[in-house]
Amino acid sequence: MTKKATSNIARTKKAIAKRMNSRAAKKASIHVISHKSKWAVIVEGSQKAYRVCPTKEGAVDSAKHLVKNGMNKEIVIHKKDGSVERQLKSP
DSSP, X not given: OOHHHHHHHHHHHHHHHHHHXXXXXXXXXXXXXXXTTEEEEEEXXXXXXXXXXXXXXXXXXXXXXXXXXXXXXXXXXXXXXXXXXXXXXXX
């Protein structure tokens, strides 16, 4: 990997960490949605997916990890058609 690519990755990681620690992000819901035959974890209001997983279960686990780390208190899990399947709220 080139030095430029490494610095771009580091810059991207810092930007994600900053966005994830913002006050607005902590209040936003986390959505698990179908995305190009995979499943994406998206923080409400964000333009990009936090993570894209091959399975729905993997995406839900990733969303739960964000909640566990104090990111948010609500996960909204969607069906493939986009309708809401269920909501998970942490205590």
